[in-house]
Amino acid sequence: SAVISQKPSRDICQRGTSLTIQCQVDSQVTMMFWYRQQPGQSLTLIATANQGSEATYESGFVIDKFPISRPNLTFSTLTVSNMSPEDSSIYLCSVERAGTYEQYFGPGTRLTVT
Amino acid sequence: AQKVTQAQTEISVVEKEDVTLDCVYETRDTTYYLFWYKQPPSGELVFLIRRNSFDEQNEISGRYSWNFQKSTSSFNFTITASQVVDSAVYFCALTSSGTYKYIFGTGTRLKVLA
Numbered sequence: 554s555a556v557i558s559q560k561p562s563r564d565i566c567q568r569g570t571s572l573t574i575q576c577q578v579d580s581q582v583t584m585m586f587w588y589r590q591q592p593g594q595s596l597t598l599i600a601t602a603n604q605g606s607e608a609t610y611e612s613g614f615v616i617d618k619f620p621i622s623r624p625n626l627t628f629s630t631l632t633v634s635n636m637s638p639e640d641s642s643i644y645l646c647s648v649e650r651a652g653t654y655e656q657y658f659g660p661g662t663r664l665t666v667t
Numbered sequence: 668a669q670k671v672t673q674a675q676t677e678i679s680v681v682e683k684e685d686v687t688l689d690c691v692y693e694t695r696d697t698t699y700y701l702f703w704y705k706q707p708p709s710g711e712l713v714f715l716i717r718r719n720s721f722d723e724q725n726e727i728s729g730r731y732s733w734n735f736q737k738s739t740s741s742f743n744f745t746i747t748a749s750q751v752v753d754s755a756v757y758f759c760a761l762t763s764s765g766t767y768k769y770i771f772g773t774g775t776r777l778k779v780l781a
Contacts, residue, residue: 658704661712
């Protein structure tokens, strides 16, 4: 399985500001995914990020609030914009092992918005 | 619509007891994949197993075993001789061929007491 790292591992941010989360993979992957896990809840897919194309957002998530970049096959960023306390969550990136439908997750970024 | 139900919110067992975590799914697709993930207190999701819809064989990996039954749309997970290190939240997930979007259950928190 791929080794996935995320930066930062945690952050405390003021409302109204933005935070960019980085996801780095140790091998080239086609499909990367961004999830949100609100406290004590399950995981919800925010968007799918494929290299060379615009990210595909799930219902309830918009590009203005969660812009995503995917500049190459090993890296992606998710920005949480104009944050409010409701954005306090764990944000996880994942990658799909090609052709298997298996997703492997990064360690997550714990975001607290005050 | 697809759905994954983990009816057990929290289970507590004493070390060395066996425990089964239930997962019931709904899908109209004929080709789909089921997964189990472990989320320890550190927050990272650890991939445990993938099962595709054409393979109903049960699987055993050490103290872990999985029982997939299409007739009851269930994919249950049993830990034999549980250990304190098994304490975590366990998620069941479903995706269909060609979509890559995971539908996660709400998770079952397992507490193994020494």
